Amino acid sequence: MSVLRTESLYCAFGSLVVTKDVTLTVIKGERHVIIGPNGAGKTSLLNQIGGQLHAGRGRILLGGTDITQWPPNRIAQSGIARTFQRNNLFPNLTVLENLCLAVEARRGRPWDFFSLADHRHAVIRRAEALLAQVHIAGDASRPVHNLSYGEQRQLEIGLALAGEPTLLLLDEPTSGMSPAETKSMIALIASLPRTLSILMIEHDMNVVFTVADRITVFYYGEVLASGPPAEIRNDRRVREIYLGMED
Numbered sequence: 001m002s003v004l005r006t007e008s009l010y011c012a013f014g015s016l017v018v019t020k021d022v023t024l025t026v027i028k029g030e031r032h033v034i035i036g037p038n039g040a041g042k043t044s045l046l047n048q049i050g051g052q053l054h055a056g057r058g059r060i061l062l063g064g065t066d067i068t069q070w071p072p073n074r075i076a077q078s079g080i081a082r083t084f085q086r087n088n089l090f091p092n093l094t095v096l097e098n099l100c101l102a103v104e105a106r107r108g109r110p111w112d113f114f115s116l117a118d119h120r121h122a123v124i125r126r127a128e129a130l131l132a133q134v135h136i137a138g139d140a141s142r143p144v145h146n147l148s149y150g151e152q153r154q155l156e157i158g159l160a161l162a163g164e165p166t167l168l169l170l171d172e173p174t175s176g177m178s179p180a181e182t183k184s185m186i187a188l189i190a191s192l193p194r195t196l197s198i199l200m201i202e203h204d205m206n207v208v209f210t211v212a213d214r215i216t217v218f219y220y221g222e223v224l225a226s227g228p229p230a231e232i233r234n235d236r237r238v239r240e241i242y243l244g245m246e247d
Helices: 042-050 072-078 095-106 117-133 149-161 179-191 205-211 229-233 236-246
Strands: 002-013 016-027 031-035 057-062 080-082 167-171 197-201 214-219 222-227
Touching: 002 042, 002 197, 016 042, 016 197, 016 222, 031 042, 031 205, 042 072, 042 080, 042 167, 042 197, 072 080, 080 149, 095 117, 095 149, 117 149, 149 167, 149 179, 179 205, 205 229, 214 229, 214 236, 222 229, 222 236
Parallel strands: 031 197, 031 214, 080 167, 167 197
Antiparallel strands: 002 016, 002 057, 214 222
């Protein structure tokens, strides 16, 4: 069963076409990875799915619901969460406080230290569970600005998970990470439940072939190939493109 399907998505800025008739499906529980050269339209596709950018034509279906022209807040409430290439954290608050804010946002109210004790405890318990889920449970009281870059990216995934999504969009989750941080991120992604579907952009081929159930290759705004990792690894056109990138 498909969680997400895009149908012939087309988006352009004047003469610059960023997605050209892109059809793509994410099935329930799948880890679907998008790869391609810089400027291929990968982030533009995620922006259309997340509502930050609207397609000129085509459709985006979440389950059976057309969400093509929905605003980002409505899309988030419908079950899609995402991270960005730049993290979106409150650096002077603690890790736990960041997550409490995200939990409260999911519940439709601001974090209030003067709210009823039972409610505060429920929010904190949920935030602590998220900390454990993203493997930073020992850092609850640390200010975010004291976390390493990799830990901040893990926390950002925690904030996204606070929205209780069915689909998680990750935009280059290991970009700029050390090998050790990348290994931790791979472990985190692998540990997420299969009730959660993931569509992610990634440049690190080791990460791609470690986590992907399916890979879609973008090239100049179009889908060049899509299939299981072994099929993509042996695709002549894909190999030529990545050889060109490596030269």
